[in-house]
Amino acid sequence: MASSSNQAQNFDYTVDIESSSGKILNNQNNVFIEGVCDSTATSVIEEFVDVFDDSFSRTTNLWKPKVSDPKLKPYSGQWFKDIESCFQFYTQYGLQGGFNVRKSTQKVKNKKIVTKYIIFSHGGHHETSISKLSKHSDDAMSESSHTSSAVGDQVRRRNTITKKCECSAKVILKSLGPLDSDPYVVSCFIEVHNHPLASESGKEFLRANRSMTALQRHFILDASKSNLGAYRAHGIYKSCFGLYSDVGPTAVDFQNWMRYIKLYIGKHDTDMLLQKFRDKHETSDGGFCDKYQTDSDGHITRLFWADLRGRKNYDVFGDVVSFDATYHTNKYGMVFMPFIGVDNHWKSVTFASALLDHENETNFTWACEKFLKVFCRPPKCIITDQCLAESHMQ
Incomplete structure (x- = not known):
């Protein structure tokens, strides 16, 4: 006897077979099976899939994507002006159906792509040690047979967390002519998948839905100019546009793109800093010094x-100055030396700052000389730590 109840999207199944009983508890995408044998668990899962996954077919044990607009579905004989237009079309179909796509192998003739495969993103199979050896030269592959057999006994998967399920869903494009301007036609379209598809709530996390627009990139840069990190920028952007599904990229995507920007800056970070100082000179009417x-x-x-x-x-508050040279930057290891005082509310205020390549007496003397040159008068009292280089300054 099987019974079911549906409350607040939590599905509870109880199966009594002879003396054993089983229960499936589903909370969104997590399924747990309690107190059942293997055969009972299999039957309960099949019943669960039949009821709640309308894209699954028990006759073929395959999943068929459901799309709201039939015009988004590819078909054999469909024409495209180039490979990219077909890829974008199949990507939109995947977004509706709940899966990601990627470009795969191709055949080239006379520098013209005559055949192109566009498949499910986790389609194909893992590369093994044998397939890696096949890429070596013929001399390396022509060793003794016992060596080859020994390698064959040690076939292993690549060390990767990517899960490939050998799904056959794909679109195969064929060129209709030798010219670059000749269109392509869909010669083969396999619709069904051998794996579950993304649910309606999970489609927003598909890779194609998380692509970043130019507006979002400029927003992250503008937020960074206001000392707002990627996570805070994502929260503000979500507040402006509503739901997370309206944003597209996740907070991690925002952070990853910010990392790419830092990698692009690379060795030009000092040039950007000096340019920023020059801009401050022009806008501060001589109030900024470096x-x-x-x-x-x-x-x-x-x-x-x-x-x-x-x-x-x-x-106003420069009678007592404290500077501490125990701070170090992460990337270049330079010493950060802030000149700090205390206001009338017992709050710290910063007068100036310095970056030094080494923590020695020469550098500290240079920083103090520049401090006196900018502020024109020495403080009445200086507080330092127990650094020997600071104590030896005159």
């Missing part, structure tokens, strides 16, 4: 800067 030195290779070894607010704070 000094720096470079080595023979053009690398910055010393950098000092102070803005207008810091100089005004020093005029």
Whole structure:
């Protein structure tokens, strides 16, 4: 006897077969089976799939994508002007059906792609050690037979977390002519999949739905200029546009794109910093000051800067100055040296800052000289830590 109840999207199945009883508890995409033998579990799962997954067919044990618009479904004999237009068309079909797609193998003749495969993103099979060896030269492959058999006994999968399920769903394109302008036709279209498809709530997390627009890229850059990280930028963007499904990319996608920007900046980060300082010079009417030195290779070894607010704070609260050279930057290992004071509310205020390549007496003396040159008067009291290089300064 089987009974079912549906409350708040939690499905509870109880199966009594002789003396054994089984229960399936489904909470969104997680399925748990309790107290059943293997045969009972299999039958209960099949009944569960039949009722709640309308894309599954028990006769073929395959999944067929459901699309709201039949015009989005490819068919054999369909024409496309190029491969990219077909790929975009099949991608939209995958978004409706609940799966990702990717470009696969191709055949080239006279520098013209005559055959192109577009398949499910996890289609195909894992590359093994044998397939890797097949890519080597003929000399490496012509060793003794006992060596080949020994390698064959050690066939293993690649060390990867990518799961390939050998799904056959695909579109095969054939060129209709030798010219680059000749169109392509769908010679084969396999619709069914051997794996479950994404649910309606899970389609928003498909890779194609998470592609980032130019507006979102500019938004992340503008947010970073206001010292807002990628996660906070994603939250603000979601608040502006409504639901997470309306945003598309996730917070991790925002963070990954910000990482790509930092990699693109690479060795030009110092040039960008100096350009930013030059811009502050022009907009602050002389209130911003910076000094720096470079080595023979053009690398910055010393950098000092102070803005207008810091100089005004020093005029009022500059009787006592404290500087601590125990901070180090992550990437270049430079010493960060802030000049700090205390206001009338016992809150810390920053007068100036410096970056030094080494923690030694010469660098500390240089930073203090630039400090006196910018602020024109020495403080009445200086508080430092127990660093020997600082204690030896005159």
